[in-house]
Amino acid sequence: MLSNDTSRKLEHIVGGLSLEEEADHCTATRNYLCASFSTSRTVKKDFERNAIIKKEQAEYLKDYATRNHLWVSGLLDKDLYLTRGGEAEVYFGKDRHSVIKVNDAIYYATWLEFFNSITIHNLVFPDTTYTFLGFIETDGILKAVLQQPFIISDDQVDLKDVTQHLAFNGFENIKRNDYKNNTLGILLEDIHDENVVSNKGALFFIDTVFYTISE
Template identity: 60%
Template sequence: MNNNDTQKKLRNIIEGTIIEGETDNCTAIRNLLCASFSTSTTVKRDFDSKSIIKKEQAEFLIQYSVENNLWVVNLPKENKFLAKGGEARIYFNSHGKSVIKLNDAIYYATWLEYFNSLVIHNLLFPNTSYTFIGFTGMENSLCAIVEQLFVTSDALVDLSDVRALLRYNGFENTRRNDYYNKELGLILEDIHDENVIVNSNTLFFIDTVFYTAFQDK
């Protein structure tokens, strides 16, 4: 999962540094927010104090998406609806091989932190990487639209296998389904058996929530 190049990029994310040489849209939006707003580490107790920043970022992203043809009005049809999670509505794509997720970033204190999480996921779990499509509005909230490979399960997930894989890559289980990488200062949350799928003896992480924060020990 990790190599020297990946670790360098992860440190750039954590330190709020622009990631050079990447052309994917998730990184492009992340870099745009990094260049336009101050960066900081994330802890959940900062949610209320950062609400103004998140609102400013949302207004910025709406204007940017309208000016750069990233505002999406043709949303997936309801007959393609698959599920609704805590932060996303999920639809099948027209060909059924991927899913479209409309995410309101409710789990994140700012939109920068949401895109940080996407980029971190793409670095660590490229077999289920996210592709950013654009933005839309839903129920008076800004939503990011991302696409991800649709993976079917052919076996039950053994969470001990998940823990072993994450431990190998520096993530220690802190409580229940939450993990922490002390070296990098990365929190990974909610890794339960619905967010990891097994297919052909391979683990696919389909929903991850990363926070870039050094915890007090």
Template identity: 50%
Template sequence: MYNDDTKKELENIVRGSILKGDGNHCTTIRNFLCASFGASTTVKKEFESKLLIKKEQESSLRNYATTHQLWIDHLPGQYLTKGGESKVYLDIQTSSVIKINDAVYYATWLEYFNSLILHNLIFKDTSYSLIGFIDIENVFYAVVKQPFIIAEGQASLDDIRSFLEYNGFQNVKRQDYINKEYGLILEDMHDENVLLNSEKLFFIDTVFYIVAENYSTP
């Protein structure tokens, strides 16, 4: 369950309030997007209608990256794999994985950064930090770093469900969950996105959405 500070932070993220800085670029850029474009909730059916906003946000982020020297010329580490939304590299020197993401699963770039911050708040052991941005063949990517976790066994779907239910998420279909208190959807929580190490679950790939109040569960 969440402590009072975590609950307050969750409320502020969902409301679109400006968050206090924590030294992480993810929070700073999320605040920048909120201030520039406002906060709004969405569901998947609105992806196409928000394409223009996403393009405008990308343009603003490109300018932001230039102003704040956040462009990356090359990707560190060795290429590992391509997941549903990210290409993944291993940086042995820092025991980290580097992921590049073009926010393909999100209607806007603000949604992507909200998802990162929600992950960092709920799954602190595998927190993301933003390294910068990169342009590959005219595709704009965010570049994030995450601790490298060695899997010692396969995570049980029952254990994943129990953990998420303890933290307020209800299983709605397959491996998709919703937290009705905060209006959060957490998708695709199967055993490839959650690793088991020393009998502890590590959530390494999450996709959060903040949904509209009138959203109905499947």
């Protein structure tokens, strides 16, 4: 069950408030965007307007990356390329204990939605925390570079166990692989067996898409 402290931080994210007590780059970047942009609580609506906002946020982030030394290079080894998911290129980490994910935030209407989602993931699933390393830009497209622990699967995932685990944390299965936490106002989408890994009887959520939503 989510702790009171975690629930409080999640409520702050949904409410568009900063998390000033956190010092990691992901939270700091989210806080930076929060200072100038409001958090959306509608999912996948008004794409035309949001596309303009997303471009504006990208320019903010480029400037932020320059001022805070968050442009990264030399992290991606083509020989360690693993796969391309729906929104990310995945590389095996040079440390052999992590994966590097290069994410273009295509699943999100704005960059603030993306950083909200990553920050929520880190609070709800700390065993698979994303470490935000910085940005790259390829062909004019801004991409976030994230590092995550590499979890070896040793058993098939039973989606009933996933539903039970999420229910324990307040998430109700609303349709197929989508879940909603009504108390916090958070939607978790597309949790299928490829986005969850089983290791030694424990479930590890490695790919999540969170949205903040209206009640």
